[in-house]
Structures are given as C-alpha cells and as structure tokens.
Amino acid sequence: MKKFLKHACTGLASATMLASATAAQAADGVNVAFFLEWATPNQIAKVDKAYDEAMGVDVNWTNFGSGVAMTEAMLSGDIDIAYSQGLAPFVTAIQQGAPLKMVAVAVVYPPNDCFVRNDLGITSENASELEGKTIAVPYNTMADFSFRKQMEALDVDIATMTLVDQLPADGAASLNDGSVDMACIYGGDSAKIASQAGTPIMSAEELKEAGIGSFDVISVTEKFASENPDLLRTFLEVTDEANAAWVGSDEQFAKVAADAGMNVETTKGQMATFTFPSIEEQMTTYFGNDGVAASAAESLGAVFVKTNIRNYKGSVGKAIDSSFLE
Numbered sequence: 001m002k003k004f005l006k007h008a009c010t011g012l013a014s015a016t017m018l019a020s021a022t023a024a025q026a027a028d029g030v031n032v033a034f035f036l037e038w039a040t041p042n043q044i045a046k047v048d049k050a051y052d053e054a055m056g057v058d059v060n061w062t063n064f065g066s067g068v069a070m071t072e073a074m075l076s077g078d079i080d081i082a083y084s085q086g087l088a089p090f091v092t093a094i095q096q097g098a099p100l101k102m103v104a105v106a107v108v109y110p111p112n113d114c115f116v117r118n119d120l121g122i123t124s125e126n127a128s129e130l131e132g133k134t135i136a137v138p139y140n141t142m143a144d145f146s147f148r149k150q151m152e153a154l155d156v157d158i159a160t161m162t163l164v165d166q167l168p169a170d171g172a173a174s175l176n177d178g179s180v181d182m183a184c185i186y187g188g189d190s191a192k193i194a195s196q197a198g199t200p201i202m203s204a205e206e207l208k209e210a211g212i213g214s215f216d217v218i219s220v221t222e223k224f225a226s227e228n229p230d231l232l233r234t235f236l237e238v239t240d241e242a243n244a245a246w247v248g249s250d251e252q253f254a255k256v257a258a259d260a261g262m263n264v265e266t267t268k269g270q271m272a273t274f275t276f277p278s279i280e281e282q283m284t285t286y287f288g289n290d291g292v293a294a295s296a297a298e299s300l301g302a303v304f305v306k307t308n309i310r311n312y313k314g315s316v317g318k319a320i321d322s323s324f325l326e
Contacts, residue, residue, distance in 0.1 A: 007184040016305070024302035027228050029058040030235070033070040033082040036063045036261040037168075037187030039271050040084060040107060041246035042239045043259040050242070054235045056251050065167045068140050070219075071098060080224040081235060084216040086142035086186075091297050094319045099320045101225055102238050102293065108275045111146040111212045113191065114184040115175055115198030122181075124202050127154035134162040136171030142214050143184040150202050153210040169193075188262050188270040215286075215296070225324070232324050236279070243276040279325050287322035294320055 034046075045051055052061040062079065064070045067089030073079040075098060084106040111266055114135075116122050120131045130151075137144050151158050164171075164180060168190035171183035176197040183190045183198065202210070218236065244258055246252060248271075250264075257267035277286065286293040294317040 005065075015059065021266045025230060027057060027080070029060055030055065030081065030085070030224075030228075030231060031060045031062065032235075033064050033073060033079045033085070034061055035084060037189050039082060039188065039256050039260040039262065039267045040274070041252075041256070041276060042083065042242040043105040043236050043256045044245075044252060045242040045257055047259050051102070051167060051235060051238050054238050057231065059235075062196065064140055065169075065249040066141055067216075068092070068138075068211070071100070074098075074100060074219075074221050075232050080221060080228075081232070082219045083239075085219045086145075086216050087297060088142045088145040089140050090217055090219050091316050092140040092314050094297075096138070098223040100219050101222055101319055101322055102217045102219050102297070103225065104239070104279075105214045105277055105282050106218050106239075108213075108215040108277060110140075110204060111149070111207050111214045112143040112184060112186045113194075113200040114143075114147050114150055114202075115172075115194040116180050116182040117175060117180075117198050118199045120181060122201070124154060124206055127151075127156050127201060130154075130156050130182060134164060134300075135165050136174050136180040137167040138167050138171070138184070138186075138291070139163075139165045141186070142185050142216070144304070146214065147184040149210070149212045150207070153206075153212065154202070159246075188260070188266040194268060217293075220308050229324065236324055240279045243278065245326075246276070247268050283322060283325060287320070287325070293322075 028098070032051075034043075046059075046061055049059075062073070064073065067086040070082040070148040071078060071086050071089055071093040073083060090102055092102065097265070116130070120129070135147070137147050148158065164174070165179075166174060166183070168183075168185045168187045171180065171185060172190045172193040175183040175194050182201065183194055185194045218239070220232060253264050253267055253271075256271075257264045260267060285291065297316040298319065
C-alpha cells in the first residue's frame with residue numbers, strides 16, 4: 001500500500017504527492033458526500049487537505065441529511081463518492097437499479113436507537129403497546145432497518161403503526177413536542193436531543209442478543225469508478241491511513257468535533273461506539289465469497305423487499321466491488 005500520510009501522533013501531516021501521471025486524471029475535482037453529526041478519523045484528512053494533496057485534485061465535500069439524499073446526488077452527477085453512506089440506502093438504491101458500487105466499509109457501529117417517549121411507560125417488556133402508535137423513521141436508512149429489526153425482535157406489528165418519514169433532527173424534535181410516540185435516530189446531537197424526552201426501546205445488550213448490527217459503506221458511481229480508478233484507490237488509502245493515525249488525542253477530537261458540528265463531549269461518546277476496519281480487516285472479514293458485506297446486504301435487501309421496495313431484481317452482491325482496496 002502506498003503511504004500518503006506521514007507519521008503523526010496527534011494528527012495527520014501533509015500528504016505525499018502522487019506521481020504526475022496519477023495526478024493527471026480525467027477528473028478536475030472530486031465531489032464527496034458526508035454526514036454532519038457523524039464523527040470519523042478521516043475528517044482530519046479532510047480538514048488538513050490530505051486527500052487533495054494525495055489525489056492531486058480539489059476534493060469538494062458536501063454534507064447530507066441522509067444516505068437517500070446521497071444517492072440522489074450521485075444519480076444527478078453532483079457527487080462521485082459517498083463516505084459513510086448507510087448500507088440500507090445503498091441497498092435500496094441498488095434494488096431500484098442505481099449504477100452504484102460499494103467499494104469499502106467506512107464504519108461499524110451499534111444499530112441506531114429508537115427512542116420511545118418516557119411518559120408512555122413503554123419498554124421492551126411491554127413493547128406491544130407500540131402498536132397503533134405514531135413513529136418517526138427516516139425511510140430507507142439504517143435507522144429504518146434497525147427499527148424494522150427491533151420490532152421483529154420484539155414481536156410488534158409494524159402494519160398497525162403510523163410511520164412518519166422524518167430525518168433525525170426532525171424526529172427528535174417531534175419526540176420532544178409529543179407529536180410522535182417513538183423516533184428512530186442517527187447522529188450524535190439528534191440522539192442527545194431525543195434522549196431528553198425518550199429512552200431506547202431496546203438496550204445495547206438486548207440489541208446484541210438479537211443479532212442486530214450496522215455498518216456504513218463507501219459507495220461510488222460506476223462512472224467515476226471506471227473513469228478514475230487511481231483516484232478512487234488513493235481516496236481509500238488516505239482514509240485507511242487516517243484511521244490508522246487516530247490515537248484519540250485532545251487535538252484530534254477537537255478537530256473532528258468542529259468538522260462534525262458537535263461538541264467534544266458528544267464526539268467522544270459517539271466515537272467510543274465506532275470501529276473503523278483497516279483495509280486488511282475489510283478484505284479478510286467483509287469481502288470475498290463468505291464476507292459479511294454481501295451477506296448483510298442481501299439480508300437487508302430482503303427486509304426492504306418485504307416492505308416498501310417492490311422492484312428488486314437480481315443480487316445486491318453484484319454491486320459490491322472490493323478490487324479498489326487491493
């Protein structure tokens with residue numbers, strides 16, 4: 001693997017430039033989607049312009065409210081790479097025929113929580129009382145997937161519920177003003193706001209026992225991958241080196257928190273639940289014939305086939321391409 005980042009203890013140093021032949025790609029710039037309220041080590045490389053230096057082009061970052069919006073931007077040609085797109089919106093896009101590829105795993109994390117209003121007195125022990133209630137869920141996201149798997153584990157009939165498609169910030173606000181009974185959330189600040197009025201319907205231990213987990217992916221358009229393979233490989237390598245350089249110093253946390261739009265305390269709490277698999281770990285565990293990526297994607301795809309996605313054809317696994325990690 002090429003090394004684009006110099007050794008650093010508290011942050012990323014400037015990146016080594018690629019050879020001129022690599023820098024002279026068809027793309028004059030690369031447009032990358034990311035999330036606010038989603039703290040990751042590669043934000044240091046983003047802020048320090050390590051991606052720009054290593055790739056030899058301007059790397060333009062745009063924040064989105066959901067992975068579904070990332071897909072729409074990729075299909076419109078506005079975004080080339082989506083960093084940490086949820087597996088659920090990626091799979092949904094593939095089911096609908098979108099020309100996208102999963103090329104890496106960005107972050108592994110516990111399933112998104114669904115906060116039920118405290119005044120209702122509903123817990124996992126009497127979860128059936130959620131039937132007939134109004135639930136805020138950002139459709140076709142990992143929060144949506146987590147919601148469906150949690151209701152399945154708790155034997156709650158989703159068909160009896162009124163589902164409202166709301167992004168996490170809106171869902172958290174609705175939970176606090178009482179207009180919804182439960183809100184399924186991702187994002188550090190949104191979860192913090194939701195916790196002011198609600199409590200997760202399932203505990204971390206219950207989620208683990210139910211086998212519910214989550215990971216986000218790095219996805220790209222097929223067009224960008226085919227036309228700019230070296231730029232894509234470099235993007236993945238810089239990301240891998242940023243992950244490896246993370247030591248959790250005060251300086252690193254401060255830089256990531258500022259870029260993620262959160263305070264340091266919330267950032268530390270969120271990142272304590274995240275893991276960032278190395279390229280080697282991804283190739284060993286997530287990709288290949290028996291890898292987690294394809295099996296998880298197919299499993300998640302089956303969930304949405306049974307609910308709100310009707311035109312699924314073929315295998316989701318065909319859109320998974322780990323060759324850019326090699």
